[in-house]
Amino acid sequence: MKISKIKAYEILASGGYPTVEVEVTLDNGFTGIASVPYGASAGSHEATVLNDEDQSRYGGKGVLKAINNIKNEIFPAIKDLDVEDQIGLDKKMCELDGTPNKARLGGNAILAVSLAVARAVANAKQIPLYRYIIDTYNTGVDLNKLPNPMIVVIEGGKHADDTTDLQEFCISAIGEGRVSENIRKAIESYHQLKKVLKENKLSTNVGNEGAFAPNGIPDNEAPFKFIVEAIKRAGYEPGKDLGISIDAAASEFYEDGKYNLKVENRSLTPDELLAYYESWLQKYPIATLEDMFFEDDWDSWVKFLPIASKYNVPHIADDLTVTNVERLQKAIDLKAASAILIKLNQIGTLTETVQCCMLANKNGFMTTTSHRGGGETNDTAMVDVAVAVGSRFVKVGPTRGERVSKYNRLMQIESEILGE
Ligand code: PGA
Ligand code: ZN
Numbered sequence: 573m574k575i576s577k578i579k580a581y582e583i584l585a586s587g588g589y590p591t592v593e594v595e596v597t598l599d600n601g602f603t604g605i606a607s608v609p610y611g612a613s614a615g616s617h618e619a620t621v622l623n624d625e626d627q628s629r630y631g632g633k634g635v636l637k638a639i640n641n642i643k644n645e646i647f648p649a650i651k652d653l654d655v656e657d658q659i660g661l662d663k664k665m666c667e668l669d670g671t672p673n674k675a676r677l678g679g680n681a682i683l684a685v686s687l688a689v690a691r692a693v694a695n696a697k698q699i700p701l702y703r704y705i706i707d708t709y710n711t712g713v714d715l716n717k718l719p720n721p722m723i724v725v726i727e728g729g730k731h732a733d734d735t736t737d738l739q740e741f742c743i744s745a746i747g748e749g750r751v752s753e754n755i756r757k758a759i760e761s762y763h764q765l766k767k768v769l770k771e772n773k774l775s776t777n778v779g780n781e782g783a784f785a786p787n788g789i790p791d792n793e794a795p796f797k798f799i800v801e802a803i804k805r806a807g808y809e810p811g812k813d814l815g816i817s818i819d820a821a822a823s824e825f826y827e828d829g830k831y832n833l834k835v836e837n838r839s840l841t842p843d844e845l846l847a848y849y850e851s852w853l854q855k856y857p858i859a860t861l862e863d864m865f866f867e868d869d870w871d872s873w874v875k876f877l878p879i880a881s882k883y884n885v886p887h888i889a890d891d892l893t894v895t896n897v898e899r900l901q902k903a904i905d906l907k908a909a910s911a912i913l914i915k916l917n918q919i920g921t922l923t924e925t926v927q928c929c930m931l932a933n934k935n936g937f938m939t940t941t942s943h944r945g946g947g948e949t950n951d952t953a954m955v956d957v958a959v960a961v962g963s964r965f966v967k968v969g970p971t972r973g974e975r976v977s978k979y980n981r982l983m984q985i986e987s988e989i990l991g992e
Contacts, residue, residue, distance in 0.1 A: 573598050573600060573656060574651065574652065574655060575647070575651050575689065575692075576651075576654070578596050578597075578642060578647045578685065579594065579595040579597075580592060580594045580639045580685075581639060581683075582636065583607055585610065585948060585949050586780075586925040586946075586949070586972065586974045587610070589631075590630055590635050591610060592608055592638050592681060592684040594607070594685055594687075594688040595950070596689050596691075597898065598696055600664055602693075602696035604687075604689060604695055605682075605688055606684050606685075606953060607684060607901055607951045608680050608683045608916070608917050608951070609917055609943065609948045609951075611821070611915070612945040613731070613739060614918075614946070615892075615918065616823075617673075617895075617896065618679070618918045619682075619917065619919055619920035620673050621917070622635065622675075622678025622680055622681060623637075624636050624637050624725075628818050628969075634845045635680060635681075637678070639681070641678060641681045642681050642684070642685060646668065648731060649665070649668050650665065658686075658689065658922060661683075661686070661689060662921035665682045665685065665686065665921065666682070669682065675963075680920075682921060683920045688921050691953070693752070695787075701956035701960075702957075702959040703960075705926060705957060709923075710964070713960060713964065715959070719958045719963040719982065720741075720858075720964065720965050720966075721743075721744070721754055721966060721968070721972045722742045722744040722965040723742055723743050723758045723968065724740045724742045724781045724783040725741060725783050725784060725802075725970060726783055726784050726785070726795045726799070727739060727742070727783040727945075728740075728789075728872055729824050730824050731783075731786030732779030732780065735779075735784075735787055735789050736774070736789055736795060737792055737807065737817075737824075737825045737833045737834055738795075738818055738820045739819050740817075740821070740862075741783075741795040741798060741818055742818040742967065743803065743815075744814065744817040744859040744860060745757060745813070746958055747814070750986060752983045752987075755979050755982070755983065757808055757814060758970075759970060761802045761803045762809060762970045764803075764806045764879075765798060765799060765802035766784070766801050767802075768801050768805070769784055769786055774786035775787050775788075778971060780969075781945050781968075782969035782971035782972035783969050783970060791835060791836045792833060793852065796852065796856040800816070800857065811857030815857045816857055816859060817859050818858070818860075819863055819890065820861070820863050820864045820865075821891070822845075822864055822865050823867045826865075831845045831866075842865065842869060845864075849876070849879075850879055853882075860885060860940070862887070862888035862890055863888070863889070863890045867891035867892050868904075873887070873889075873903075873906075873908035873909060874906055877907055881910060886910045886938050887909050887910055887911065889903050889908065889912050890966040892908065893912050895914050895915055895918040895919040896928065897924070897927055897928050897931050900912055901931065904935050909937070910936075910937060910938070911937050911940065912937050913942050913967070914929055914940065914941040914954075914957070914958070915942050915944060915954075916954060922953075926960070933961065938964045939962070940965040940966070941955070941957055941963045942954070942967040942968070943967065943968045943975065943978060950974055952978055952981035954966070955978050955982050956981070959982070966978060
């Protein structure tokens with residue numbers, strides 16, 4: 573099978589700026605479509621989102637350069653390749669780009685092609701994308717254990733104005749049972765949270781990811797209390813059925829060795845911040861922690877891991893590792909984290925994403941596959957990846973079409989696997 577045609581064009585992502593969508597047609601007539609997201613608090617070590625920087629269109633955020641790169645460079649370079657060799661095809665695109673972070677052709681251009689090709693081949697073989705990924709990379713996953721929801725319910729940081737410094741508070745399903753039921757429990761708790769926030773005179777407007785973004789919240793600790801209350805009111809046991817996951821996205825409030833908690837009007841040293849975090853671990857049913865320190869503050873990460881581990885709580889690396897095997901290997905070697913967030917567009921090809929997950933699995937790092945805050949699309953490939961590599965969680969917001977499409981895909985997969 574070879575590619576006979578590639579269409580590449582701009583679509584709008586949830587943040588209102590353009591992103592890349594690609595339709596690949598194979599010589600047997602099968603097609604695959606894929607689009608890619610972008611982040612709001614992207615790590616500085618991520619693959620490049622190539623924007624036009626042409627101020628006359630979308631304030632410089634058009635992606636026509638990326639699209640032209642697909643048409644004029646990528647397509648000619650891959651059109652004679654065997655598309656069933658996804659690893660070879662992804663490697664070819666990386667070589668053609670020639671930079672360490674896909675700065676020349678754009679991570680957005682390369683990933684859209686990578687995923688659209690995989691979908692086209694899966695369609696040609698008449699198998700679901702997750703099955704194609706399992707077969708292609710021999711992931712050896714146990715499909716009896718599907719990823720559980722980690723549903724963002726309160727968001728702040730770069731995702732909303734005048735709210736918490738921490739970027740995300742999530743409700744994570746930690747109990748057994750089928751995923752669709754676990755999604756139900758978490759979402760029911762989210763609905764209860766709306767009432768709890770209202771009773772506390774806080775707004776229930778939503779932020780980038782469709783989670784509540786309450787203005788005037790007193791401090792970074794308040795969401796824990798509200799969420800525990802919401803879980804109980806929904807009829808579930810905090811710490812047993814559902815736990816709380818947080819993503820500090822600490823790079824966003826770090827400056828010159830200090831962590832600035834604006835909402836609390838104070839600036840903490842890494843050690844003070846660490847002690848603050850430990851007090852939360854003692855008090856609240858925390859399921860996971862993510863990016864609790866700045867992306868290059870390796871010392872604090874290393875210092876914090878034994879503390880998180882003492883409470884049996886995984887510390888997930890996101891901006892620290894950016895779905896990159898080299899940075900993951902460093903985190904493994906230094907014992908800086910115990911889990912990794914997976915975002916396809918942080919690295920820019922399907923193959924590199926899956927390889928990162930396999931390295932994580934081999935080293936006992938739990939994986940959580942994640943949406944992006946800045947601009948998501950309705951593409952659900954991240955869910956198929958999560959299923960194919962055996963992620964423990966998928967992290968996605970609770971409302972808005974581009975978010976719920978992910979949970980809906982997960983429930984569809986579950987139903988298909990159960991033969992319903
Ligand atoms: P993003 O943040 O806005 O960079 O996608 C999401 C996250 O940090 O997990
Ligand atoms: Zn994060």
